[in-house]
Amino acid sequence: MADVAKLAGVSHQTVSRVLNDHPKVRKETRARVLRAITALGYRRNLTARALVTRRSHRLGVVSFDTILYGPASTVHGIERAAREAGYFVSIMSLRTIDRAGVNEAIGHLAEQGVDGVVVVAPQRAAAQALADLPPGLPAVAVEGRHEGEVAVVSVDQREGARHATAHLLALGHDTVWHVSGPDDWLEAEGRQEGWRAALAAAGREIPEVLAGDWTPRSGYRAGRVLAARVAEVTAVFVANDQMALGLLRAFSEAGVRVPEQVSVVGFDDIPEAAYFTPALTTVRQDFGEVGRLSIGLLLKQIESSGTSGYDHLIVPPRFVIRDSTGRARSALPY
Structure with a gap:
């Protein structure tokens, strides 16, 4: 620290103030000290700092x-x-x-x-x-x-799910099916609560929940079940994008067209969501x-x-x- 003070032309105390981001240091002085720190490759002794602070x-x-x-x-x-x-x-x-x-x-x-x-x-x-x-x-x-x-x-997991479900209802779907996350996850609980609340507020039937575990595999399994009931299923809210990916794969294999026959919404907005086929409507955190x-x-x-x-x-x-x-x-x- 003494070398930094000498190079910057300031006191040892001023260097200490800069290092601790003290507000009472002039902008020009702070810049001069920081240049000296960079030039000398100075690193603080964190152990000594911890003893003091x-x-x-x-x-x-x-x-x-x-x-x-x-x-x-x-x-x-x-x-x-x-x-x-x-x-x-x-x-x-x-x-x-x-x-x-x-x-x-x-x-x-x-x-x-x-x-x-x-x-x-x-x-x-x-x-x-x-x-x-x-x-x-x-x-x-x-x-x-x-x-x-x-x-x-x-x-706000509940609000995200409520918004997703309300969006599907606004598109004219009579009800919305749900592929949930694991029971012991608070996020899965909040998303299911939001889904139920939106359907209840609209006076719509609340279908049975299809349980998932966040993985594409569980979404695929749920997709196969829903594809077999495509005559009555027109909209699905999936509790995360990874499960939605599996569900879309199952729909594609069964010849179910998205969104022409069934609309799908996910949750998370993972980086790949915009590149799913089709690009996934979802909730971003x-x-x-x-x-x-x-x-x-x-x-x-x-x-x-x-x-x-x-x-x-x-x-x-x-x-x-x-x-x-x-x-x-x-x-x-x-």
Whole structure:
């Protein structure tokens, strides 16, 4: 640090202020110090900094080993937001989610001295584990329930599903069938609730739910069942885009035309959704915003020593209309 101060022509204290982003540093001085830091390749001693500030500037994230687009994108959004805020991230990725495993992961991160944790909690077991957080550890749950003493950031799954279902009803479909996610996922529960609410509000029949597990294979199986009932099925809301991909494959094999015979809506807006055949109408989740808000809430707790309250921030979804939805057969002119 002394070398940086000498090259920049400032005091040791001024360099320290720049490194800690102190507001009372002139723009020109800050720029000169930053140039000196770059020229010298200076790196801060984080261990020494932690001893002074009593903060590690490291955050913990608990997620689980998955290739699913939603959870993976959520973790990426959290990591990016933390890095932009000047924090390192330690990620504990669990192969399966259960209360004991989540508690063990949180305990391990706390032993590492993280300043706080974000728990990606889309399943009931993870949400329940939040009741066992170590005292005084700042924490935020992503996609968890707003119950107890923990802040939560979530996408409005219910509203996204309601909008998707209402869109199909507005196209003249008498009712909308649903391929759901796994029962133990809070997101699947919220999407099913939104679907049911939209049908009930319109006074429409609520068909039986076809259970899926988020994979294209389960969507394919559901598609084969629905293709055999194409005389009565004209619209399907699928709880994620991967299952919608499998469903579209089953429809294609059975000769069911989308959207001419059956309209299909997915959820997530994965990067490939625009390139499905046909391009998939779906519900987009803003995972970048989820990451930004969750890190913002966590830092608010850290800076206030846990006295900032337990907020619940809801990120609105966005409905994306493409080619997989159209007017119902009964609504088309002859």
